[in-house]
Amino acid sequence: MTPTILHIDMDAFFVSVEEVLDPSLKGKAVIVGGSPEGRGVVAAASYEARRFGVHSAMPIARARKLCPHAIFLRGAHKRYSEFSARVFAILEHYSPLVEPMSLDEAYLDLTGCERLHGPAVATAQRMHDEIRDTVGINASIGIAANKLMAKVASEFAKPNGCFRVLPDQAARFLAPFPVGTLPGIGPKGVQQFRRLGVRTVRDLAALPLEFLEEVFGEWGAQLHDKARGISHSPVQPREESKSISRETTLEEDSTDPQYLESVLSYLLEKAAGQLRGEGLRARCVTLKLRYSDFKTVTRSRTLTVPACEDHILFATVVDLFRKLFTRRTRVRLIGVGLTSLTREALQQMDLFDTPARSAGRETLYAGIDRIRTKYGFRSILRATSHNEE
Structure with missing residues (x-):
């Protein structure tokens, strides 16, 4: 049986919670993470603020320069945790195999659930609508045969949609996109790949496994698999931490x-x-x-x-x-x-x-x-x- 894995990502979660609590914020440039005079980093930014180049983990001082008219909110972790618990309660109605990655992100394994819930895409859309109607938060949902591709798919679902990558199309789908599309490859990794002449996932897939292991060590084998849309990581439900x-x-x-x-x-x-x-x-x-x-x-x-x-x-x-x-x-x-x-x-x-x-x-x-x-x-x-x- 081909696995069916979903990656659920709440869109601008902290900002979305603030908008639910104060609807007057909707449609405005909102930045959560501190005051414009204070120190710290951006925890979340509305899409209106992102248009000015503001993004998560950016220093607040930099965000203020890029978007001086933004509304800056310190945020409250307790409120976000409460909203997160409501979202996860919905997810757990669809499958017992839910793996939280953070307050606003999770993987869900729907394998074998079609008889109960129906086709995967229809189920993801119903899940999306239930989160929106019940909690007031928008979600982007990626659907694929493994966690790697589900996470990639959720990026293409943004904002506020569902996107599926078919199991036999993973490598072909990834090939033309920049190598930074792959989870775990950040800006510094992209620069290093450019020095090797690698710009797209197709370029990475063309490199021999032996070369990748020589250059990147134990990470080389993971890169070799990622470039082909391969991942064997299971969805692991929430349990008492072992580490x-x-x-x-x-x-x-x-x-x-x-x-x-x-x-x-x-x-x-x-x-x-x-x-x-x-x-x-x-x-x-x-x-x-x-x-x-x-x-x-x-x-x-x-x-x-x-x-x-x-x-x-x-x-x-x-x-x-x-x-x-x-x-x-x-x-x-x-x-x-x-x-x-x-x-x-x-x-x-x-x-x-x-x-x-x-x-x-x-x-x-x-x-x-x-x-x-x-x-x-x-x-x-x-x-x-x-x-x-």
Whole structure:
């Protein structure tokens, strides 16, 4: 049986929620992510703001210059989470196999559901209309035989539509498009491919597997498959995390250890916040570095006692970094992973620690998590943290 996979992406989700709550915003240039005088980055922009070149992850100061007449909103994570829960409740009526990727994005496996719901395209359209009529949010839905092609298809469905790529047409469909059409290939990757004479997916597909593996290492085999529209990644339903990781590709490759540690600090805070949010602790901490030559290295350390506190986890990952990193090659990607998760409540205490100090730190982290839940993750960060996401 040929799989039927959907990729559902809420259009300008944060902005759409704000428009539902305040209909006067519709049709206007709206930017969520901070005030025009403040720091930070754009979390979402309405299509009216995008016409001026504003996009997600752009510094707020840059967005203000491009679109000075925009309405800037700080946003509220709690509201967005509530709307997201309503959307996911609808998706789960159609299939138990729903894999959340973020508040506003998910994969859904409809394989074998035609007898229950009817043809895939009609089902996707009905799902789209139910989200719009019930929640008030527009969605773009891609339909294909695997997650890779479903995600590509959803880009062609934007804004506010459904688009299907037939299983036997995947490679032919991808071939003429720019190589950056493939998920996971960003602007820096596009530039590197151009230096190799690769501009389209067809150009990439023409490169031998051996060459791709020589140039890109373990990523080479993935590129070889992606260029042909091949993906074997299953849709994995929501369940208790077995691992938590955060990684980011840097805007510019770097050999600056202080800068790299500040990015690592930010990523660790995000991972540890999720860990505490799920009531978990980690026994193992992993550092991941990918260099400008695409060589990837990892180092791990097992803790004596499982931990969820930022200061313990960060001290571990930064020690791994300082022992691994050399200035000889620039770093392209940096990440942190937390594994061997457990609900054990044992806490790590140093020689001079006391139960009172330990309880105080627990209260501190609980307070930090409450503030982030109410005002957003970036509302309170370690002084050492730098957001590169």
